[in-house]
Amino acid sequence: MEAEAVVEAQGLEKSYGETVALSGASLAVEGGEVFALIGPNGAGKTTLVRALTGTTEPDSGQARIMGDSPTSVDRSRLGVLPQDFSPPDRLSAHELLAYYAGLYDDARDPDDVLADVGLADTGETRYEDLSGGQQRRVCVGATLxxxxxxxxxxxxxxxxDPAxxxxxxxxIEELAASGTTVVLTTHDMAEAERLADRVGLLAAGSVIARGTPDTLVREHGGASRLTIETTADLEAFADLEYPVSQPERGRGRNPDNAVVVRxxxxxxIATVVDYLEARTIVYTGLxxxxxxxxxxxxxxxDETELEGTDRASDGAEGTNLAQAGETA
Structure with a gap:
């Protein structure tokens, strides 16, 4: 673990019965850094955040915040927004923030926090009467x-909403610029690319890749591509000087009737257009x-999921063979 890291995890493991939530998860986040955790549902992101903040006790491994264990660190120095956060809904937005501010000796003015999250004009509105997005912004404010x-x-x-x-x-950018260390989870890749100094991809309970967004894209993103919307098959592009393939399954940005030039x-692109026109290949978009x-x-x-599926299949096959042996 890096000595200068503000948030550290080393080999965290956590299981709930037979379900493995964390499997040796490790990371290190430096001061003033925005670190984004991405990964599929069930990858262990929320469990990792809970282990880092002391709300879940890992089965093994070590977590530290500012040099202390998560359960010993000064809580007034932390802000934590859980995925599921349900404050008293009959209080106004201002009353809610004033309530949370009252838990600290040196808290910020609730009106200033409301302004920070873009809700300066809704402070007197009950939480239950706010839109879902406004409620979430109040929750963000409660952590600040x-x-x-x-x-x-x-x-x-x-x-x-987008605005x-x-x-x-x-x-978040302003907080990081002022020195606040931020660890966030997200399914929004645009959010991760914009905010994160570094990104960690969590899959099957372990951080399988980490680095700046640019580094990860360069190492794992693949090549640039030109998607041609056409009903023509791959044989029509046999003489094209660039590699051509069908769109990858499961990637919603690709139309059903298309080929991809990589x-x-x-x-x-003009060369490809000339190729299409010379062979009268009909296309509707590039x-x-x-x-x-x-x-x-x-x-x-996808690689991790396929590996997990293969392991499960191997295990099932082994079980069936063993059962067959017993029967015989």
Missing amino acids: VNDPDVLFLDEPTTGI GRRTVWRL DIDPAA TWSEPDLEDVYLELA
Whole structure:
């Protein structure tokens, strides 16, 4: 573990019965850094955040915040937003923040916090009468009343409209710029790419890749691609000088009737258009794109899921063979 890290996890393991939530998860987050955890549902993101904040006791491994164990650290220096957070809904937004501010000796003005999350004009509205996105922003505000040094946000912008989401993003950026260390989980790859200094991909309870968004895209994102919307089959592109394939399954950005030309620069798109026209190949659209963090997510998460499926299949086959042996 790095000595300068503000948030550390080393070999965290946690199981609930036969369900393995964490399997040797490790990470290190430096001061003032925004670290985003991404991964599929059930990968262990929420359990990892709970282990880091002391609300879940790991079965083994070590977690530390600012040099202390999560259960010993000064709680006034932390802000924690769980994925499921249900404050008293008959209090107004201002009353809720004033309540949480009252838990600390040196808290921020609730009105200032409401302004930070873009709700300056809704302070007197009951929590239950706010929209889902506004409620979530109030919850974000509740984690900021103590002006924390370290902030944990589990899916902070879930349910928030695009304008409100950008308000929260700007707030997180400002907090990080002022020295706050932020650990967040998200399924929004655009959110991770914009906010995170580094990203950790959690799959099957372990952090299987970490690095800056650019580094992860460069190492795991694959090549640039030109998607051609056409009913023509791959044989029609046999003479094209670039590799051509069908769209990868499960990637919703690709249309059903299409072929994908890979590893192609924008300047070469005219060459492909000339090829299409020379062979009278009918097409309805062209889309060029570079790999991004979503491609990294899909590539690595799919690999881990397939490995898990293979292991499960091997185990099932072994069980069946053993049972057959017993029967014989």
